[in-house]
Amino acid sequence: MKNRFLDAVKGQLIVSCQALPDEPLHSSFIMARMARAAKMAGAAGIRANSVVDIQAIQDETGLPMIGIAKTDYPDSPVFITPTMKEMRAVAATGVEVVACQVTGQPRPHDEKIADIVKQFRAEFPNTLLMADTDIMENALMADELGFDIIGTTMRGYTPASKGLNIADDDFAYLKELLQKVHHPVVAEGKIDTPAKLKRCIELGCHSVVVGGAITRPLEIASRFIDAIK
Numbered sequence: 511m512k513n514r515f516l517d518a519v520k521g522q523l524i525v526s527c528q529a530l531p532d533e534p535l536h537s538s539f540i541m542a543r544m545a546r547a548a549k550m551a552g553a554a555g556i557r558a559n560s561v562v563d564i565q566a567i568q569d570e571t572g573l574p575m576i577g578i579a580k581t582d583y584p585d586s587p588v589f590i591t592p593t594m595k596e597m598r599a600v601a602a603t604g605v606e607v608v609a610c611q612v613t614g615q616p617r618p619h620d621e622k623i624a625d626i627v628k629q630f631r632a633e634f635p636n637t638l639l640m641a642d643t644d645i646m647e648n649a650l651m652a653d654e655l656g657f658d659i660i661g662t663t664m665r666g667y668t669p670a671s672k673g674l675n676i677a678d679d680d681f682a683y684l685k686e687l688l689q690k691v692h693h694p695v696v697a698e699g700k701i702d703t704p705a706k707l708k709r710c711i712e713l714g715c716h717s718v719v720v721g722g723a724i725t726r727p728l729e730i731a732s733r734f735i736d737a738i739k
């Protein structure tokens with residue numbers, strides 16, 4: 511069966527609907543309603559964290575999805591779908607894309623990303639793989655390993671990318687990335703205005719994921735509060 515994801519989201523917005531246990535909206539019911547609002551606005555896809563949230567959003571919207579399972583391990587800084595165990599659990603929901611962190615850092619139990627890709631392909635041949643990367647070196651590694659989608663999700667969130675923002679210098683990093691990789695690029699991380707979304711599409715990104723600026727009211731309200739501090 512052909513995976514519908516890449517055709518469905520081309521040139522379109524994907525909305526990330528996530529709230530971790532320590533966030534005010536932590537609830538599969540609320541995330542499904544967030545996803546409903548995103549769909550009503552015209553979003554073509556949804557990104558979500560955890561098997562329960564993914565299932566609730568699948569039932570609510572029927573939209574194609576990127577699934578992740580954020581999991582902390584004591585022996586590794588890698589937390590987005592870090593091991594084969596989480597990859598399997600997310601893929602078993604039937605989600606179109608499973609995303610995992612590709613930041614060149616040691617993974618839990620010293621699992622290797624190349625082995626994970628190989629194993630995942632054998633077990634889930636119809637599910638696409640997205641790499642959540644931070645810097646060029648790791649994006650190129652993901653491209654080489656055959657990830658179907660190169661994401662910029664982790665830019666600014668690792669020691670190697672500390673202080674960097676995808677929008678710096680009119681998306682200079684993204685422009686270089688688009689030149690160098692062979693697989694579709696999905697811009698994600700700190701795309702917090704409609705103008706930035708539009709620019710990423712203009713530059714040639716396959717699609718763009720927007721999260722907090724749409725679905726994290728604590729983050730949105732704080733920006734307003736900060737303006738009058």
Ligand SMILES: CC(=O)N[C@H](C=O)[C@@H](O)[C@H](O)[C@H](O)COP(=O)(O)O
Nearest residue numbers: 526663667699700701720721722723
């Ligand atoms: C670094 C990390 O944990 N990123 C997570 C990845 O799934 C999410 O918390 C982000 O909300 C998502 O990437 C979208 O980005 P933004 O919310 O900036 O639009």
